[in-house]
Amino acid sequence: MRKTTVKLHYAEGGAAPLTASLSLTILIVSFVFIVFPGIDLAVSRWFADGEVFPLGENAVLKAIRDFNRTVPYSLLPLMPVIVAAYALWPRRLHFFAPHKAFYVVASFAMGPGLVVQIGKSFFGRPRPAGLVEFGGAAEFSPVWQFAGLCSRSCSFPSGEAALAAAALSVLVFVPVTARKLIGIIAALFFLFAALNRVLFGAHFLSDVLVAWLATLWVMGWLWSHIAPNADRIDDAVRRWAGPMRRGMFR
16 A cells, blocks of 8 residues: 555656756756856845955854755764664664665765766856966866866866755655655755855856756756665665565564
8 A cells, every 4th residue: 555655646646747847947047157257246246345255254054054064974874774763663664775775875975075076077167266367376167168277176067055955855754745845945045055155256157057957867867766766775675675675573
């Protein structure tokens, strides 16, 4: 009975329409910044005072940034613990199903871990604070341009924006009845944490928006593959831990 309910719930999730919508949004956002590259510079200038970005020293904004950066170090170590606990007490902890933990780990690994790091090394876009206009030595390069003006810690796409988006993957553990409200609150907070990087002069607006949207796309794609196989994944964990359970609780 439970498996049928789970499958029906996933069937109603609609990951495919979500990824299609995100694909279109990424294309539109990219098109706007490619056609009007000056938007990036104009937004960065709003937060610059000469060659300095003073909000980079704001204690509250720095605390928000620090919190966002610690999220993966807090969440990811919990995932194997959740899988192990479920393996031992599957009936009691059915809501903490292993496929959810795998989804969270995969979201961080493929979003901030893979897509973003490849993009940073591939495009070589310098950060706003590194531009001549803001006291640096590099020239401005538009988004998606193979600039090669940066060899390490490059601007596009934003790693911390991707981390902020990937943090939303943990919403799979929130009960469906509360997920919408908590999801809205979490999305607003983590989106602000991502945009925080623009205020600091560490990223252009396009760096943040594309990284955020691309990570959400990756998460949607992952869920569309994990959700239909949820029962298979959970059953595999239960079978693997069966001898251990029988040995501990006989």
